[in-house]
Amino acid sequence: MSEPILQIEGLVKRFGGVLATDNVSFDVAPLETHAVIGPNGAGKTTLISQLSGALRSDAGVIRFKGEPISNLPPHQRSLRGLARSFQITSVFMEMTVLQNVALAVQAHRGHSYRFWRPAAGDAELEAPALECLREVSLHERRDVRAASLSHGEKRQLEIAMALATEPDLLLLDEPMAGMGREESERMINTLKDLKGEKTMLLVEHDMDAVFALADRITVLVYGRVIASGAPDEIRNDEAVRRAYLGDEGA
Amino acid sequence: MARKASTSLIPPLGEIRFTTWFMLIVLLIFALAPVLTEITGTPFYLSVATRLIILSIAAVSLNLVLGYGGMVSFGHAAFIGLGAYAVGIPFYYDITNGFLQFGLAIVVSALFALVTGAICLRTKGVYFIMITMAFGQMVYFTFLSLNEYGADDGLSIYKLSQFPGPIDFTNKVQLYYVCFASLIVSLFIVHRLVNSRFGMAIRGAKGNEERMRAIGFNTYAYRLTCYVISGAMCGFSGALLANFTNFLSPEMIDWTRSGELMFMVIFGGTGTLFGPFLGTAVFLGFYTFLAQFTTYWQLWLGVLILISVLFVKGGINGLIDKIEGVVRKRPVSAPAATPAEAKDE
Numbered sequence: 001m002s003e004p005i006l007q008i009e010g011l012v013k014r015f016g017g018v019l020a021t022d023n024v025s026f027d028v029a030p031l032e033t034h035a036v037i038g039p040n041g042a043g044k045t046t047l048i049s050q051l052s053g054a055l056r057s058d059a060g061v062i063r064f065k066g067e068p069i070s071n072l073p074p075h076q077r078s079l080r081g082l083a084r085s086f087q088i089t090s091v092f093m094e095m096t097v098l099q100n101v102a103l104a105v106q107a108h109r110g111h112s113y114r115f116w117r118p119a120a121g122d123a124e125l126e127a128p129a130l131e132c133l134r135e136v137s138l139h140e141r142r143d144v145r146a147a148s149l150s151h152g153e154k155r156q157l158e159i160a161m162a163l164a165t166e167p168d169l170l171l172l173d174e175p176m177a178g179m180g181r182e183e184s185e186r187m188i189n190t191l192k193d194l195k196g197e198k199t200m201l202l203v204e205h206d207m208d209a210v211f212a213l214a215d216r217i218t219v220l221v222y223g224r225v226i227a228s229g230a231p232d233e234i235r236n237d238e239a240v241r242r243a244y245l246g247d248e249g250a
Numbered sequence: 251m252a253r254k255a256s257t258s259l260i261p262p263l264g265e266i267r268f269t270t271w272f273m274l275i276v277l278l279i280f281a282l283a284p285v286l287t288e289i290t291g292t293p294f295y296l297s298v299a300t301r302l303i304i305l306s307i308a309a310v311s312l313n314l315v316l317g318y319g320g321m322v323s324f325g326h327a328a329f330i331g332l333g334a335y336a337v338g339i340p341f342y343y344d345i346t347n348g349f350l351q352f353g354l355a356i357v358v359s360a361l362f363a364l365v366t367g368a369i370c371l372r373t374k375g376v377y378f379i380m381i382t383m384a385f386g387q388m389v390y391f392t393f394l395s396l397n398e399y400g401a402d403d404g405l406s407i408y409k410l411s412q413f414p415g416p417i418d419f420t421n422k423v424q425l426y427y428v429c430f431a432s433l434i435v436s437l438f439i440v441h442r443l444v445n446s447r448f449g450m451a452i453r454g455a456k457g458n459e460e461r462m463r464a465i466g467f468n469t470y471a472y473r474l475t476c477y478v479i480s481g482a483m484c485g486f487s488g489a490l491l492a493n494f495t496n497f498l499s500p501e502m503i504d505w506t507r508s509g510e511l512m513f514m515v516i517f518g519g520t521g522t523l524f525g526p527f528l529g530t531a532v533f534l535g536f537y538t539f540l541a542q543f544t545t546y547w548q549l550w551l552g553v554l555i556l557i558s559v560l561f562v563k564g565g566i567n568g569l570i571d572k573i574e575g576v577v578r579k580r581p582v583s584a585p586a587a588t589p590a591e592a593k594d595e
Binding site for chain 1: 442443445446447448449450451453454457458460461462463464465466467468469472475
């Protein structure tokens with residue numbers, strides 16, 4: 001097996017007395033789609049935030065492409081090829097769809113201490129941005145303000161912005177959150193297209209999506225990894241079944 | 251449509267926004283102000299116009315951080331003070347070279363912005379407002395305690411900044427045109443700035459800072475740069491103000507002045523290019539005209555603020571946009587490439 005792109009070792013996050021992330025360890029291999037599932041409050045978003053750098057870890061090591069990144073601020077993790085999407089839609093509402101993605105492209109085209117030339121109409125930014133919009137089939141909405149997009153479209157935009165940073169690893173925090181069936185299917189198709197091209201760490205509630213997409217699944221309950229393996233193993237795992245049948249205390 | 255307007259130099263007339271028309275006319279009137287006041291025999295209004303232009307530059311600089319960058323600085327009067335004293339203190343030692351004084355005003359203000367900004371920008375929201383105000387008051391009390399330079403009695407400047415060649419600040423018309431040209435240059439600089447890559451980074455950080463960091467921007471560094479540029483510009487306006495009033499006193503940089511600047515920006519329309527100028531015009535208009543009839547002119551100003559905040563989103567600039575929407579029978583949502591867009595979240 002090739003060297004893992006992401007190695008998580010003994011990661012811990014405490015909020016007061018609550019252990020949100022309890023000694024979590026697992027690897028993500030290059031180009032795999034790795035899903036993290038778990039009941040509400042299992043600490044999935046906390047984990048994503050620790051990986052992206054939005055939250056500091058209390059203990060443990062995160063290695064990305066072989067190098068420890070635990071102490072880097074979020075923007076430097078992004079520049080090294082780690083991209084995240086947000087569970088609660090987080091786009092630039094007052095900008096157009098294209099501007100949103102162009103801004104993400106801009107972040108990775110050297111510094112932005114360019115004070116004079118207009119950013120709008122800059123092909124160096126807009127061409128790659130359009131490419132990303134095409135990947136999530138949002139290119140026809142390029143000049144619409146992000147605030148006027150439907151919920152599903154905003155989620156697609158999230159993905160496009162993450163893609164625009166040319167990541168080696170995509171951290172997707174519940175990309176299907178709050179979506180209707182049709183929108184969900186569209187998102188699953190988008191992610192299916194990306195599968196095999198991009199390494200993805202997917203946190204998701206929607207089990208259909210998880211089993212349709214994931215190569216490997218890690219199950220988190222109360223911040224602890226209770227199982228990790230191929231979808232079939234997880235489906236038949238006794239501990240997982242118990243957790244999902246609501247018998248969590250057992 | 252928006253795209254065309256931003257790439258071609260002269261958009262079709264129908265696409266030029268009302269605010270732009272309005273401002274072109276207003277600026278034209280101001281360009282002719284010395285002539286108009288001469289004809290009508292009201293030189294007093296030239297001095298009102300000069301003050302208006304100078305304070306506009308300060309408001310434009312505040313708008314850069316407040317309107318576009320979402321950094322609510324409550325201490326911008328400090329930069330006016332630093333700029334003004336950068337003229338006054340050298341004068342005290344018989345140094346009246348204009349380039350030196352104005353250069354000093356810009357450098358000192360920029361440095362002050364760099365040092366205080368580096369600290370202030372580690373905080374957010376109300377804390378940022380309070381800490382910028384605290385630094386502003388520190389400058390105020392520093393000048394208040396400098397007995398050598400007049401302390402609270404102030405410092406008269408008998409000799410204005412000297413420039414080689416024909417520029418002579420004692421000539422009121424010349425001083426006016428220097429200020430006017432400075433305002434135009436400031437507006438142009440801000441216009442280019444907010445639409446550049448740097449400007450997009452700043453506006454993005456205003457809208458959604460967490461997201462900006464997640465896509466790879468060091469928002470702190472960009473914000474600090476923005477704060478320094480704004481401070482330098484505001485300091486420049488202070489140097490002009492010193493030449494206009496011939497007199498400095500700490501009173502001109504009290505925190506209430508910072509509040510007035512904020513009023514000008516918010517009332518004119520935050521995050522719009524011309525808003526700060528319009529807001530300054532209204533503020534000084536009230537001050538000049540209403541103060542003749544009542545000592546309680548600020549009461550009416552307060553009423554106006556209430557009305558504008560409650561009923562007109564985006565200040566005067568927003569009001570003109572509304573009128574445009576009615577006249578052209580289509581909702582005016584600013585083209586995203588123009589600054590008007592960054593008005594609010």
